[in-house]
Amino acid sequence: MTEQKANPRKLAVEALIKLEEQEGYSNLILDSMLQKSKMDPRDAALFSTLFYGVLERKITLDYIITKHSSKPIRKLSPQVLNILRTAIYQIRYLERIPDSAAVDQAVRLTRKFRQTSASGFVNAVLRAVLRQGNVVWPDEKKEPVRNLSVRYSVPEEIVKLWRKSYGQEETISMLEAFQQPRPIYVRANTTRVTAGQLAERLKKDGVEARELPLVPGAVELQGGGSVEQMSTFQEGLFHVQDLASQLCCMAVDPQKEELVADVCAAPGGKSFTLAERMGEGVVYAFDLHDHRVKLMKQGATRLGLTGVKAAVRDANAPDQTGILADRVLCDVPCSGLGVIGRKPEIRYKSLKFLENLPDLQYNILSFSSQMVKPGGKLVYSTCTLYPAENEQVVERFLQEHDTFQLEPVKLPSSVLREQDVGKGMVTLLPHRSGGDGFFVACFVKKTHGGVHAKD
Numbered sequence: 001m002t003e004q005k006a007n008p009r010k011l012a013v014e015a016l017i018k019l020e021e022q023e024g025y026s027n028l029i030l031d032s033m034l035q036k037s038k039m040d041p042r043d044a045a046l047f048s049t050l051f052y053g054v055l056e057r058k059i060t061l062d063y064i065i066t067k068h069s070s071k072p073i074r075k076l077s078p079q080v081l082n083i084l085r086t087a088i089y090q091i092r093y094l095e096r097i098p099d100s101a102a103v104d105q106a107v108r109l110t111r112k113f114r115q116t117s118a119s120g121f122v123n124a125v126l127r128a129v130l131r132q133g134n135v136v137w138p139d140e141k142k143e144p145v146r147n148l149s150v151r152y153s154v155p156e157e158i159v160k161l162w163r164k165s166y167g168q169e170e171t172i173s174m175l176e177a178f179q180q181p182r183p184i185y186v187r188a189n190t191t192r193v194t195a196g197q198l199a200e201r202l203k204k205d206g207v208e209a210r211e212l213p214l215v216p217g218a219v220e221l222q223g224g225g226s227v228e229q230m231s232t233f234q235e236g237l238f239h240v241q242d243l244a245s246q247l248c249c250m251a252v253d254p255q256k257e258e259l260v261a262d263v264c265a266a267p268g269g270k271s272f273t274l275a276e277r278m279g280e281g282v283v284y285a286f287d288l289h290d291h292r293v294k295l296m297k298q299g300a301t302r303l304g305l306t307g308v309k310a311a312v313r314d315a316n317a318p319d320q321t322g323i324l325a326d327r328v329l330c331d332v333p334c335s336g337l338g339v340i341g342r343k344p345e346i347r348y349k350s351l352k353f354l355e356n357l358p359d360l361q362y363n364i365l366s367f368s369s370q371m372v373k374p375g376g377k378l379v380y381s382t383c384t385l386y387p388a389e390n391e392q393v394v395e396r397f398l399q400e401h402d403t404f405q406l407e408p409v410k411l412p413s414s415v416l417r418e419q420d421v422g423k424g425m426v427t428l429l430p431h432r433s434g435g436d437g438f439f440v441a442c443f444v445k446k447t448h449g450g451v452h453a454k455d
């Protein structure tokens with residue numbers, strides 16, 4: 001019996017339902033379904049485009065459905081709702097797919113999912129969407145928050161938070177930037193090659209690559225393809241690392257032969273870059289989770305970075321290692337609102353569920369400050385755009401630790417907001433830096449004065 005060919009649209013609907021039911025990670029669900037289905041590359045590409053596309057535009061798509069559906073969204077089955085979302089995504093955003101094909105396939109899918117009684121309804125909604133053409137957005141003046149929420153598919157509570165924290169213009173620019181296709185950034189293993197040499201090697205191997213001189217060691221790759229399959233990757237000539245994380249390592253600025261502690265280090269990207277920047281020196285790469293520490297060890301071995309010492313350790317507890325480091329990096333667990341361009345599902349988590357994070361982040365920062373030697377540097381970073389996890393944690397730390405003071409974050413001014421230049425805390429925004437949304441604060445430990453029990 002011949003095996004039935006996997007249907008990329010059906011799989012996309014299944015993956016979307018799975019993600020909603022399990023609250024898993026989009027990349028893990030995508031990878032496991034790609035592996036199981038053994039689709040040819042074209043179908044696999046359509047499946048990924050539909051899955052990520054619908055995730056990225058869910059609020060926008062639901063707004064359009066609501067305009068044309070006789071039933072409220074909450075009354076639709078998960079299958080019918082996701083069939084509609086997937087079809088409208090094709091109609092609105094995928095020019096290469098004829099509208100008629102998107103509608104026909106959607107109606108067929110209702111049968112495949114045993115939702116035959118809904119096929120007339122699906123057909124009617126999609127025909128109405130086609131008839132209407134342009135979408136009428138909520139009024140920009142009367143409902144500015146809802147307007148941005150619906151246009152950029154970001155929940156209203158996040159739009160409100162960002163308008164309040166960063167202003168209307170900056171918010172619109174970052175919402176635009178998060179929707180753009182993103183290149184892959186990698187970091188040359190400068191103990192083996194320069195960024196220029198790596199870019200040349202990649203080009204010879206048919207990969208579109210260019211060096212980014214503003215961030216030493218950074219190389220930008222365009223186009224798809226599996227990075228792990230590249231010979232340059234297998235030879236340990238680079239690791240994948242977003243530009244914002246590379247900028248964070250630039251701010252840590254470790255010097256040759258120093259001792260660095262990276263207390264929340266897995267999967268290890270920053271530890272690797274810090275070790276490469278030093279050339280010679282030691283980076284203690286700690287993480288709470290054993291399996292993630294194993295990943296770091298594998299990565300360090302592939303890159304030949306013998307100075308990276310990976311080990312399990314809880315950063316949310318008083319230090320028992322006795323390490324006194326020149327530089328300590330706390331790249332703490334966070335809500336991840338700065339990476340919604342790459343992990344679209346993060347935006348749909350309610351901020352209410354993140355209430356405990358600032359206390360954890362503060363504790364990690366406080367305990368880790370015990371590992372900084374006098375005159376040494378402490379760096380706090382997150383990949384989120386949420387003042388409660390950023391500025392407020394830093395301010396609380398400063399109030400409670402008078403042996404530490406902020407020192408300017410040394411980064412090229414072109415990647416910073418004007419108000420952050422020369423400041424001890426900076427917010428990296430995707431439309432300015434080209435990378436994820438990120439936050440970095442740098443402290444120096446005073447060599448004398450100031451007493452506090454925890455220091």
Ligand SMILES: C[S@@+](CC[C@H](N)C(=O)[O-])C[C@H]1O[C@@H](n2cnc3c(N)ncnc32)[C@H](O)[C@@H]1O
Nearest residue numbers: 264265266267268269270287288314315316331
């Ligand atoms: C933002 S990620 C770090 C990313 C990493 N610095 C990199 O650049 O590859 C946060 C990490 O903190 C770890 N983590 C969470 N709670 C921790 C704790 N109490 N102690 C140490 N690590 C912890 C998580 O396992 C996760 O790997």
